[in-house]
Amino acid sequence: MREGRWWSAHRDIEKQLNAATDEWFRQTGGPRLDDRDPERTVARRITAMLGGRIALVVPTRQPDARHTYLARRQMELFAPRTE
16 A cells, blocks of 8 residues: 555456545544544554454655544545445
């Protein structure tokens, strides 16, 4: 995971992870605004939801990660519903 998106050599897994992350953001708003490491929080939540595990952790670039997740949260909150 980097900059709010999952990246994988296996496209189906990548799509599944990103879809689960999008849905989690819609349902919860994503990580807390004061989260010190939002990428790690997202990775933990999504891997737990899908029964996976985190195999490698690379430190997040601060404050870039917070800005990324704030922007994503705002996009999810204001996106029109298609239901």
